Amino acid sequence: MTQPQTQPRTTAARAALAAQTIELPSWAFGNSGTRFKVFGQPGVPRDPYEKIADAAQVHRYTGAAPRVSLHIPWDLVDDFGALRRHAEDLGVQLGAINSNVFQDDDYMLGSLTNPDPKVRRKAVDAHLRCLEVMNETGSQDLKIWLADGLNYPGQDDLRSRQDRLAEGLAEIYAALAPHQRIILEYKFFEPAFYATDVPDWGTSLLHCMALGEQAMVVLDTGHHAPGTNIEFIVAQLLRVGRLGAFDFNSRFYADDDLMVGAADPFQLFRIMNEIVAAGALDPDSGVNFMLDQCHNIEPKIPGQIRSVMNVQEATAKALLVDRDALAAAQRSGDVLGAHGVLMDAYNTDVRSLLADLRTEQGLDPDPMVAYAASGYGERIAAERVGGAQAGWGA
Amino acid sequence: MTQPQTQPRTTAARAALAAQTIELPSWAFGNSGTRFKVFGQPGVPRDPYEKIADAAQVHRYTGAAPRVSLHIPWDLVDDFGALRRHAEDLGVQLGAINSNVFQDDDYMLGSLTNPDPKVRRKAVDAHLRCLEVMNETGSQDLKIWLADGLNYPGQDDLRSRQDRLAEGLAEIYAALAPHQRIILEYKFFEPAFYATDVPDWGTSLLHCMALGEQAMVVLDTGHHAPGTNIEFIVAQLLRVGRLGAFDFNSRFYADDDLMVGAADPFQLFRIMNEIVAAGALDPDSGVNFMLDQCHNIEPKIPGQIRSVMNVQEATAKALLVDRDALAAAQRSGDVLGAHGVLMDAYNTDVRSLLADLRTEQGLDPDPMVAYAASGYGERIAAERVGGAQAGWGA
């Protein structure tokens, strides 16, 4: 339990935490729900400008969320230059561009994998349009998550779909600028209920390797089979240099997009421990840390603030691991000792460390309280009257 | 592999199959989908009358689907007597009434378990209204499935919610007529993502026992944790006389409402085997067999026809099990022999037996082909223009 000489570790942790940034998803500020019901909330944004305004609030109180991912076509605007200036005026930047090829009727049986070549053409074009948006927004990452898959055995040919996918991705990849990347997400299931065309990290990695060095895997913490050891995948992708980004969220069952760290904070710590151990917290590591989650019943801005704080707390604990002691215990085969070193860090209460850091940064030590006291939530509820609230359909 | 003296079994199977009925859900004919997208289909009903017309098509070609469950308020009409006559004119009857207390904004944090007594009052009243509908439709079963639950640990008190649930159910139960039943469904998760208030058969059974003999458990085949042995639960509920109804569907992952028998036909057979072994196929057994599933990407009427056929095929195989040989092998501890007797029945191709039965009943031997040839699908696609297609929201 005792941790001699923790002071240097705490100092280093503080510096790393001060440099850590987490990208926010624009769609977290719109309405979301389940197939059973989407519950609207007062004050929800009606357009991308309002989404970014809300995202800027999260950064204002945490100091750690300076970028906002966009979802295209949900976040299409006439003038992305204007949107970009709007963001910068509010102190944030536009981040990754997420392609959406699952909400047009044509995509019912797939997008890049659709048996119909006309639909595949349309899906490729949608991605090329995203690349144009990226050129306008200055975004570097095209994040591709496909809803493609099958609901019934026999519905389509599993292998042909992989070939079509490879072909479509290759055409998109060819249009990348040298500083841009494709980051390819995988998901165990949903909305496809029998087979998903990019169901696991192995499939995503195979496609990335076929594409080239500007293609990287996205790991979404909610997209795995029950029991999957996610930190192992993190370690493996880092080892082969192909972890492009993280989509943070959490879940008890399937992909239910709960706030990161809410379901299994120890798992989040173990994940961040692999990140820290591999040096991947370094802003130059090429790993983009993002939230990708929804707030169905909780208020959205506080939900995002809490999520950022949860990532920070898990990161702080990972930074406090006594790596020399850990390595020594591991080398000597001391199972309980090595486990104990890790648990010592996990069991530490890092909230005051982070509060101090915020104070040092000129922020309120408690972002949740500070945001609540700001009156912003009440203000948008009062002001944003009329118009259609943003949701997954827009 | 050899099955001596199978003739008597085949004859008995034929009689049992001729008597078997499967209730259809009105909502299977409306649009449905996932949180990501609901894909509309041409010809989808705009109101309960059209839903029943479509359901009657399923009965017309299978001869085994003479009842239609309604969902309230989705299927509210001004005159249930007229709806009932409409159904009877088309050769079907109105079946169970399903209460819907999950799509009103008030129910965001629960219905019968809501911390707010006003919402609980409203939820009880919604059920009392369902009982009034039942009196008008002649329905005997009030099927209660609650979306109630929590997304986050701490969000509400697990135990208080059970107490509120018991209280609400008791008030509804007290309003039952002597020939009516509450049938209480359980579900592992979704739409609640941390805790569900009726998550398992044990919880449903405890509430039913507290209510009285007119309360029975509904087993939905898609509502269990991964790996759960469903036929065991069937056997257990039959043993204690509390299996009120079946909701058939299938799934590979979570509750995804695929066509029954599509994901694991052997499991469906094992379930029907317990039903047959316990004599619960008997129409007087008190077990109501219903479909409860959606057709997101496949056409709806053929999807229902196929599902009815899948249940019939599994039932036919279960009826062909050589129960004397099975019991003898079981008694003697002959593991492979007993297993083999069961597999012999499962491996039998029962499609011609069912085709013959249909011919005998004056039906086309192949319901899928006959429906496709009827032109009904094209007709409704052409005729049902304008108006809002029915879906989960209505």
Next chain:
Amino acid sequence: MTQPQTQPRTTAARAALAAQTIELPSWAFGNSGTRFKVFGQPGVPRDPYEKIADAAQVHRYTGAAPRVSLHIPWDLVDDFGALRRHAEDLGVQLGAINSNVFQDDDYMLGSLTNPDPKVRRKAVDAHLRCLEVMNETGSQDLKIWLADGLNYPGQDDLRSRQDRLAEGLAEIYAALAPHQRIILEYKFFEPAFYATDVPDWGTSLLHCMALGEQAMVVLDTGHHAPGTNIEFIVAQLLRVGRLGAFDFNSRFYADDDLMVGAADPFQLFRIMNEIVAAGALDPDSGVNFMLDQCHNIEPKIPGQIRSVMNVQEATAKALLVDRDALAAAQRSGDVLGAHGVLMDAYNTDVRSLLADLRTEQGLDPDPMVAYAASGYGERIAAERVGGAQAGWGA
């Protein structure tokens, strides 16, 4: 994050923690492993006397483990009075008696559920023998976990096995003294691989209710389907007054008997939170808290010490929950607020609180360090030479 007026809660927590006891399993001190290999460890006990000596070490350093469960026939001795005195001399008591009816060749196809009445007779008699042992040891609880089940569909009749089980349990129950209890454990699967005869809490509860008020359910934290919400079951069993005991351990996958709290410390906290909220930590609540886990690769005595500490830490956090604030947030539907109250307690570092308590109790503040420094481990490794090390076979 701020917790005003935490002082009274801390004081109450300290008192509750001082009164908390956790029963140890004698078999945790013997060798254990997987079907692939049992790795022996130096110093492992050769008989029940040595097991109890080791268990007493755990109590010596934690002050919280004053009882030892026995497994019969593994722990059969000629003179249980002598064993009892041996335990008392070492400062501990004999606890629950666990029946073992799975390691005799006769039990290959089941014990109380075996199709062969002679085997069932033998299994009932084995339990009656356990009751005799209980009378000699002063134990109050007969803990029954059955390995009974099926590996293949059709192998035996699911429902008949329930009837046989009920019959066997009834005979055992009839032999209980008024102060004795049957506590009936359930398990999702293993060693049976298709169907288990007591697979879930519902089945255990049904049998207990049929037996009478001296029959209670045992909840083993490792014995559930993936994703099962265990704290819900705890709350439900406490609500109906049938939670007889806890078997603590943890797992990432199936029942792998890792140290409690090692796989998901947040889950352990949520479980203890239900216990505390229901007042079931009270020694008079009738809930017996036990460890039931193995140490395949870690040293056994430290493994048990660590496990006791893990339960203590989770309990301490649960005791620190601000229940008034929690209830207020829950009542007002404040999802994030209520969740936050719970997380505040969980995120608290309680190790110094427990260290202080130990010092107050005259114990070393760090049991792991103190045990390691004692030289006991080295001593038994040196002394226990020759003889057969105890394991699951004895």
Next chain:
Amino acid sequence: MTQPQTQPRTTAARAALAAQTIELPSWAFGNSGTRFKVFGQPGVPRDPYEKIADAAQVHRYTGAAPRVSLHIPWDLVDDFGALRRHAEDLGVQLGAINSNVFQDDDYMLGSLTNPDPKVRRKAVDAHLRCLEVMNETGSQDLKIWLADGLNYPGQDDLRSRQDRLAEGLAEIYAALAPHQRIILEYKFFEPAFYATDVPDWGTSLLHCMALGEQAMVVLDTGHHAPGTNIEFIVAQLLRVGRLGAFDFNSRFYADDDLMVGAADPFQLFRIMNEIVAAGALDPDSGVNFMLDQCHNIEPKIPGQIRSVMNVQEATAKALLVDRDALAAAQRSGDVLGAHGVLMDAYNTDVRSLLADLRTEQGLDPDPMVAYAASGYGERIAAERVGGAQAGWGA
């Protein structure tokens, strides 16, 4: 339901089935069990010679099992030339060599991944010894399954273990003769309970690609997370040319090594459907089809016969799929039609087709009955008296 022109498909199916071979595991004939108990059976082999004699019985009655895998050191003999001749005399051949580096005390914390370089050296040497055996037996495949992994977070460094693994495999690979292969198996979990060093197909594939073209992935049907779509992995590995072998078995829960096809025969059919569709049934495809399963409570030789028959039946159904109709329905987006084509083949009773084929081959049409009538089981039970029965320990 109707299948016009099925005659050519049936003829082709018959030819393919006549050519299909399935390799048997020597260890299936020894005793096996769970961590709770290994139940011995009469007549179980005492040495590799007797194991091969029993395996030859399976081939004698099925005509489809002409090879036997060995496990080293379990099947070490002084003279592998003699063992080879013994096999050939009985009409079978020696197949793949399986390395066993999990039953020596040194391997408690891993073999090729062990933190201790001396243990890693020993584990590499054990594999080099296997290559020597292969040279003596004429085996082409060195099958590597490692029990390596961790039980506790922190116990060892996930990434370092991958590096050590790569290093060890490279040394073994370098010693392969040009006609030999390493085939590397993955497993989700067990006996490691927190992290497994080769847990999924992605990890196995990465190591194979790093090694070279003589390294291929082994897919064991029981080694996946719940819900994993195994046929997708089959299709993917075939697509990239890296499916080296199949380990057939089945399971309801974790890896429980039940008879292939016993738990989910539809899944086995879907798997064989991908094999057939990719032409991988061809003996020149490089895919070695093997059983890897145990018979804990059922007799072993009949258990293997039944398993071979189950694979044959699934293969026969896959061969009967009307691929033109399937492709046409898939191309046109006919979800139910395409699914229906697949199900038509699955629902066909192929037992008489296989019985006819056996008769044509001079075999008894019912291998189970023929073996039972042979008296072999009784003979070995009577003759094999004395000596130690083979099991997982030898």
